[in-house]
Amino acid sequence: MTMAAHSPDLDEGEARAGFLARHELPVSLVAGGILLALILAAVVLAPALAPADPNAVDLKVIRRPPSAEHLFGTDAIGRDLFSRVLYGGQVSLLVAGAGMIGSLTFGAVMGMLRAFGPWFLRPVVDRMIDIQLAFPYVLLAIAITSAVKPSVPVLILLMVLAGWAGVARVVRAIALQERAKDYVKAAEILGASGLRISLFHVFPGVLPGLMVLAAMQTAAMIVFEATLSFLGMGIQPPTASWGGIMLEGKDYITSSWWLTTFPGLAILMTSLSLVLIGDGMEARSERLRAKETEA
């Protein structure tokens, strides 16, 4: 066969090349996305999927191992664990998701303010970040939850407080690095205000990094929420949350493994999906950048 005969085949081969490759979608991003979508669907559709009321006590079936009737088994007072894990996810994911959005927004604003805000605010932001990072967040959580009764809004506030400083530090680092570049000076010479420069010139460059951070941050928030609930500072019983279910099951860990294993797996799978998404997004933006420079 000649070379000429080969080339159409090759072109066709390229056109047929996987959907993933054509859209520069790394496998980790897709796998994480599918996993997270499944978990989210299960949690959102809990009322339709759950076989029983998550708080319905049935003392005839105490601490039964997983079976066809009770997929994840039953707990110490005979509640269906599968239903509790599904409903518990609503609380855990709501708190983590809202905490992520809040901490990312607040952190990004503070980070940009540090780099482009008025001069007198800059040391204030720096010190706020230092104080926040030096303060152990579990201690902060204990202080707040002992003063106010823990509820969903209080937990979300805690997540924001625990997370914003890390975000602000990343945004500050990127923004300061960008501020020294000529294009920012050029915009100043053109007469652009600090607000315009930070919004239109610098922030679009910060955004991809922020998206990666968002995924990682949510994973950390899910674990943090579970930690607080496990320590008894989270959502109060009987409302289920993943950390709370584990707390209820910890006394039986040697005899009834399912009580801690299934909520633990839910936390693990959700965090894993988010970390995969974060890694995938990072890889994708790198590939896109390489492709764009090539073109």
Add this chain to the structure above:
Amino acid sequence: MSKPMIEACGIDKTFTLRRDGRLVEHRALKTVSADLHEGEILGIVGESGSGKTTLSRIMIGIDTASKGEILFHGDRVATRREWRDLRRHVQYVFQDPFTALCPTMRIGKALAEPLAIHGIGSREERPARVARMLEMVGLHPDMAGRLPSQLSGGQRQRVNLARALMSEPKVLICDEIVSGLDVSVQAQVLALLLDLQKRLGLSLIFISHDLRVIRYLCDRVLVMYLGEIVEQGRTDEVFAAPKHDYTRRLLAAIPDRDRPAHHSPIDEALK
């Protein structure tokens, strides 16, 4: 002679550096004065570290002078507001075409921005103005949809020129704008610059370490050495009869100076 467009009077600039843990004062500019007249092309030459870039940055206000002042049409520029006004009429083009454009902003948006900032024209007519300016600097109007990373160095420098010209300034300061480009591209950009200067009646400050480029472009030249202006005058006079020792050494260092039969590519291209 007409009143100068822009004037630097007795500019001093001292940088404080930390060397081996001690603070060292470095005087980058030693009481330098310079002026630019309407329609003129003024060259500033000197080796790196001579203070030519620092002087130009002070004239546009990205750096502040330790002493001395900048006059624009004879008025002192001091407040933020005055600097803002000056920047509508005086623009600057950076040396490095790769860092001077925002990497995430498409060319069309970058060019329309000066118009939005200064409220020039209506929102609807801005794309047309951008397209006209792109054509004026020798780029296809379709470039408006591209990102800076999709352009070559020469194209980017044309975009930088276009952006600086969007607000229709009277003075353009060019800091080594061709030194990062290939020799053949250098000549194209210089020819474009000269053409634009004539068509738009710009006054130009052109900073370079390349004497051949200065000779090709400039009416008048300032020679800077270690933060001082050691010689100035009409370009042909300075080149024909240099008075200062440093200028003579600079001229002697031009490659192929004594071999007129063998022109370097840039000389060829500049013709």
